[in-house]
Structure formats: C-alpha cells, structure tokens
Amino acid sequence: MNFTNANILITGGAGFIGSALARRLAKQGAHVTIADSFVPEYGGNMANIEDILPAVHLSITDVRDQHSMNHLVQGKDFLFNLAGQTSHLDSMTAPFTDLEINVRAQLSILEACRQFNPRIKIVFAGTRQVYGKPDYLPVDEKHPLRPVDVNGINKLAGEWYHLLYNNVHGIRATVLRLTNTYGPSMRIKDARQTFVGVWIRNLLTGQPLEVWGGEQLRDFTYVDDCVEAMLLAAASDAANGMALNLGGGDAVSLRQLATLLTELHGGGSYTIREFPAERKKIDIGDYYSSDTLLRSTLGWAPTVSLREGMQRTLDYFSSHLERYI
Numbered sequence: 001m002n003f004t005n006a007n008i009l010i011t012g013g014a015g016f017i018g019s020a021l022a023r024r025l026a027k028q029g030a031h032v033t034i035a036d037s038f039v040p041e042y043g044g045n046m047a048n049i050e051d052i053l054p055a056v057h058l059s060i061t062d063v064r065d066q067h068s069m070n071h072l073v074q075g076k077d078f079l080f081n082l083a084g085q086t087s088h089l090d091s092m093t094a095p096f097t098d099l100e101i102n103v104r105a106q107l108s109i110l111e112a113c114r115q116f117n118p119r120i121k122i123v124f125a126g127t128r129q130v131y132g133k134p135d136y137l138p139v140d141e142k143h144p145l146r147p148v149d150v151n152g153i154n155k156l157a158g159e160w161y162h163l164l165y166n167n168v169h170g171i172r173a174t175v176l177r178l179t180n181t182y183g184p185s186m187r188i189k190d191a192r193q194t195f196v197g198v199w200i201r202n203l204l205t206g207q208p209l210e211v212w213g214g215e216q217l218r219d220f221t222y223v224d225d226c227v228e229a230m231l232l233a234a235a236s237d238a239a240n241g242m243a244l245n246l247g248g249g250d251a252v253s254l255r256q257l258a259t260l261l262t263e264l265h266g267g268g269s270y271t272i273r274e275f276p277a278e279r280k281k282i283d284i285g286d287y288y289s290s291d292t293l294l295r296s297t298l299g300w301a302p303t304v305s306l307r308e309g310m311q312r313t314l315d316y317f318s319s320h321l322e323r324y325i
Helices: 016-027 050-055 066-072 088-093 095-116 150-169 195-204 223-235 254-265 292-298 306-323
Strands: 007-011 031-036 056-060 078-081 121-127 173-178 209-212 243-246 270-273
Touching (some): 007 016, 016 031, 016 050, 031 066, 066 095, 078 095, 078 223, 088 150, 095 121, 150 173, 173 223, 195 209, 195 306, 223 243, 223 292
Parallel strands (some): 007 078, 078 121, 121 173, 173 243
C-alpha cells in the first residue's frame, strides 16, 4: 500500500482511530486533511494530533455542516469516514442528535461526494452493533441485522447509504464493522467509546474496575490492526460495495480481561456487579466476530495480541494520563 502524495480526508480525524490513521498516512507522505468538530462528548482531542500537526491540515468543522463537506471532499483521492456518535446510552437519551450525526450527516457527505468528487474512494467505520444479540457465534456477515438501540439502527442506515451510493452512483465504498477497538489515545474519561477506557482510567488512578456481569465474551481489535484493515480496504477495489467484519482474534470474558489488566499493571482490583437497568436493556450478551471474509478479501490478519496491545495501552496512558482525563 503506497499512499505517497495521495490526497486524503479523515472525518473524525482527531479522534482515537482517526488520529492513528492520520499519523500512519502522514509518515507515508500523504497529504492528510483532518476534519473534526472537537465536540467534548465525542472523540476529538488535540492531544491526539499535536505531534503531527505540522504534517497534516486541520479543519475544525462538523460533518453536519453541508457547505464545509462540499468543500472538503473536493480533490481528495480517499475519504476515511470515521466521524460519528458512538455512545449507545447517549443515543437512547438523545436520539435526534444521534440521527443527525449518524444518518443525516452521512447522507450529506455522500451527496457532497456525488456532486463534487464522484471518483473518491470511501472507507466507512461501521459497528458490530448492527447485529444486535447474536443468534450464533462467531457472527459472520450473513447474520441477521437486528440492532438493539438507536445508535445501532442509525449506524446501520449510515452503512447502507454508503453501500447504496457504491451500487447506484458508482462512488466506491467499503464498510468495516468494527468491534471493541482499543489502544493508545482511546477515550478513557467515560464509556462513550468503550468500557475498556474507563477500566484503564480506574486502574491508573487506583480505583477498582467495575465488571458488569463478567462472563460475557468479547473480541478486541488493537488500533494498529484496525488502521491496517482500513488502509487495505482503501487501496483495493476488491471490497467495494461490501460490509466486512473487523474482528480481533480470540474472544475472552470480561472477567478474564479484568484479570489480565490488573496482572499487566502489577496491581489493582475489580468488583463484579449486576448490570445497571438502563444498560441491561441494550446489552447483547456474548459477541465475537468472524473476520474470515475480511481476511480472504483483503489479506488482512491481526498482528498484535490482546496481551501485547493492552500492555502498550497501559504504558501509553501511564505517561499521558492527565491529557485524557
């Protein structure tokens, strides 16, 4: 994959995954534009991109701003569309905000591409949440789509808009359904991205981890492996018009993950508690993906084990904690 001199737009580029992607592309000599709103409830954090700002262009804008998106997509070879509202609980308490960001704004971005740059290639960050509570494990792409919250429904609509514009308007697009991506610079001040961030914050600040339930199985994707999949999807037309699961290898229980984190940290504790009522209603139980289709289509495979990835994450936040809490 060679992105040297490629013109690239990353929406949500100051967030966790977007900043890791921008850093990787800047090192390859790509011309990277980051678009981020820096709305406090979402993922944008200046600490994520300060080291690469001389090498990338930053546009502080919201994907809901149609005029900005009309301008930003022009002349770009690739669009990594990562901007979104990710909190499942927030989507249930503020559903119209979730609708605006995860549906209407996505349609506006695609319309901007159709009108001003139909040759662009798009990689869209979807979510495993579109499957809902699994009928079988591991979950493959043939599994019924049955979201259990507003966020899942809206993310599914955004995903389908991308596939529709690929199929009808010829705007090349690939969807990657992400699952529990983690790593350095992830959001740790609350659980709006993933519970793992809160666990790491608690561990580093001397507080016990709260494990809800404990026996649920999950798979996890280290951020570098996620970025690699996105770059492969961008560089190849083999997955155009496809939605692919991005899994993270072997599944572990939440209790096992809590044990691993305290072991890697050399201390700490966790408590098992019942699910809060508002969370229990939208919990999906066990979940882990089959990423066979992604591997066969794009030649991707994860390279960072859960143990190594969690150690890297702990080491990073041990040195940068104050900038993220």
